Amino acid sequence: MSERNFYIDYSRCIGCQSCVQACAECDTHRGVSMIHLETIQRSESVQTAPQVCMHCDEPICAQVCPADAIKKTPDGIVQSSLKPRCIGCSNCVLSCPFGVPKYQVEIDQMMKCDMCYDRSSVGKKPMCATVCPSGALAFATAEEIQRTRRGIAINSWKFGNEEVKTKVFVIVPREVERVNVELVRISATPAALPEDPYDVALMLETAK
């Protein structure tokens, strides 16, 4: 069987938090969940987005760590900080373009998604990708994804001028080759914003 990889399809997410609850259940996580489920803006929409560690080819969290506490395993998994080394400085927290590492005050250490290393390193799926009811999180072969998904899987990102390649893929519409993240102008004029796509009152006024 070919190698299985981790895929995120944000469009499938239903915000149920199975991933959050199951992450805490992984043997090595001991009740602490490492995945983030972002509720985009509940007042405007029901959209949610799960965020696991993307496991960058060149993890910036590790590069900026002054204590050399963050290690990547040969199979490409970026681990949580090493307890004896982590100094709790939060450089990694500030530098990660995906907002993944979190500094845990109670234990004075950075913890993050390690793709359930105790499971995935022995051929099991990570907890979140096993339980996800919507298939927004999947641990599958490239062939399985090609066969079952309309979109394509990409792992190339551009944050401003910074290009990032990740071990984790996201599923996007076919025409997309790379996810470009630009700075958002906060002071955009209301007229330039798209019409409220999930406002039920507007739907009732003007059917599409």
Place this chain on the structure above:
Amino acid sequence: MAKIPIDIPQIVEQFGPHLNRVPFGGWVASEEEDKMVKTHCCFCGQQCGIQLRVRNNKVVGWEPWEDFPFNFGKLCPKGVKRYMQDEHPDRLEFPLQRIEGKGFERVSWDVALDRVASEIRRIQTAYGNDAFAILTGASLTNEKAYLMGKFARVAVRSANIDYNGRLCMVSAGAASKKVFGIDRSANPWSDIPKAKVILVAGANVAECAPITTDYLWQAREKGSKLIILDPRLTPIARNADLYIPVRSGGDIGVFNGMLHVMIERGWIDRDFIAQHTTGFEQVAETVKKYTPEYAAQIAGVPAEMIVRAAELWGPAPTSFLLHSRGIEHHSKGVENCVAAINLVIASGRIGREGCGYAMITGQGNGQGGREQGQKCDQLPGNRDISNSEHRKYIAGVWGVPEESIPGKGLSAIPLVEAIHDGKIKGLLSICFNPTVSLPDANYVRAALEKLEFYVAIDFFLSETARYADIVLAGSLMEEDEGTTTNVEGRVIRHRKVVNPPGEAREDWKIICDIAKRLGPADKFQYASPHDIFEELRIASKGSVSDYYGMTWERIEENNGLFWPCPEPAHPGTPRLYEGGKFGHPDGKAHFIPVEWRPSAEMPDHEYPIILTTGRVVSHFLSGTQTRRIGGLVDQYSQPLCEMHPRLAETLGVHDGDFVKVESRRGNVVVRAQIVKTIRPDTVFVPYHWPLDRSANNMTVRAIDPVSNIPEFKICAVRVTRVEQPHDAIAQLEVQAGGVR
């Protein structure tokens, strides 16, 4: 007596709900010698496969069961955290007796059971057999559901037994029976991704049946079109091709309007209709006046949406209808379902791969629980208690004279009304928490207080069990074994994982022990639930829901068997109605014309807003279990009142403000959640909480004339901004009914 013996905060302190956050023995790594038991979730009708991890007869964790061919390892948050109900500090471990002013004290099983039996007989001697009633539940296994029906008719000999599936599946079941002649989802879930258009009516799939989401998304990946009807833009509606924000109670407008357009444009299967159905002409006549414009007024949506729905559904090569409580919880719930199903048979798209229809069963054994004879009008095998042939057959199975079997009793709401009216004096309940789950909760609480004697079987002291004179410590799903029948009609095996703790007993043993004290000991001599299943097989033989060909061994080997399965070599029936053969004696599907009519209580100038109620993903039904699990309470801790910003503006309410939601019957004070994803004429409050946070304080005690389902989905309320309450109930923990 049936009154709460001490103040509620004192009861809560002793019996909870408290939160369990850590597995038994702490967060320790799994060990090689841990026993893994393949079983199923105890919660909803999806009945997901899961493996529970056991160490020293304690459930300490779980593992996904990726081979089970329904959920393939997937679980919702309730399934993930379900094991935290085991080894719970609130667990009842011995029988209790009510002491006025003191609370509950421990008694021996003999004392408790003797008291139950003598009170049943005392009440029946004084007031007649039917003055003692039984309320049961659809989360019971098939074996227990069967046993409860037999217990009521053979041991207690009361006509008055009904179950909480009355709040759940009865509208869907009655509609299916009327149209198709069989009450079951017509297709296995594997047919859903093969449909080119899917209509989901009144089903918040993402929160109430999360595992079904992937089946919908699989279809979408292949280019299928998805139509969603819901007053709220739910997570699945976000990605639908067509989302119709129907006004609660206006669904018939959409369905009849769609059929009107389909007939007009020739998108019906005239050959199928001629060969395999009856009654189409009357339906066609009825929907003539449902022009898109007329239908739109009823549905409360733009006419273009109804036309668009017909354009998607009408000409599709394959299609699937899914419906759920959103259209069923109405005083016209059966009619809503019939109108939806008319769209299926008019298209002729049923009984084939990728073509069909299903109701999304709510409770764990919502399907099997409504077949085994625990309904007020039913005998095992979905038989009719008023049919003399059916009565004779079951009398033979039970070894009792036919005339000893009581007739049709009262369904749940009239039963509670009879308690309120003083006609029913005694009650036994199991697997039912009516003070939280029934409509018009203030009335329900007042009714309970009128009982002379109330015995509750439960594993936690539910809000209703607080009223009991005797509480019998029963069993969790994982502490007993048996079968359930899932949303697809697939009969599956629940394995015993651990023993009940302390002196708690398996529910079936408790029931048999009471039965033996009441007299007919020889009719309740079961050594195990397996013995009960063997009797159930025979009782269902020859019926619509025929389990005769099933054995526990066959069910396990096949990862479940679909009924009907009439012979030991029969493979079961995953898909019904193949070849256009329906369940009625004439073999045809029966069109039934449906006219829209108003709901029991429409908004007016005094109560101008529609209240609709429902669930959230991290809680299950009345919350007896999920409000005791820390992770699930953290996820959604107290009920919120969802409202549109336009409505909020007219009310002067901001996000997070406290509001009083008030109907003619009662109110709650909860925080407001301002969202654009709901109709501006409607507010939503989820119903999992008790006391002053119970959405059912407001709901209306109106029922469908056929199914007797209550109208949970629409009543009239007014909403006002208020200050944070600080009374004793408000100060309880949120899971107990407090507010923060």
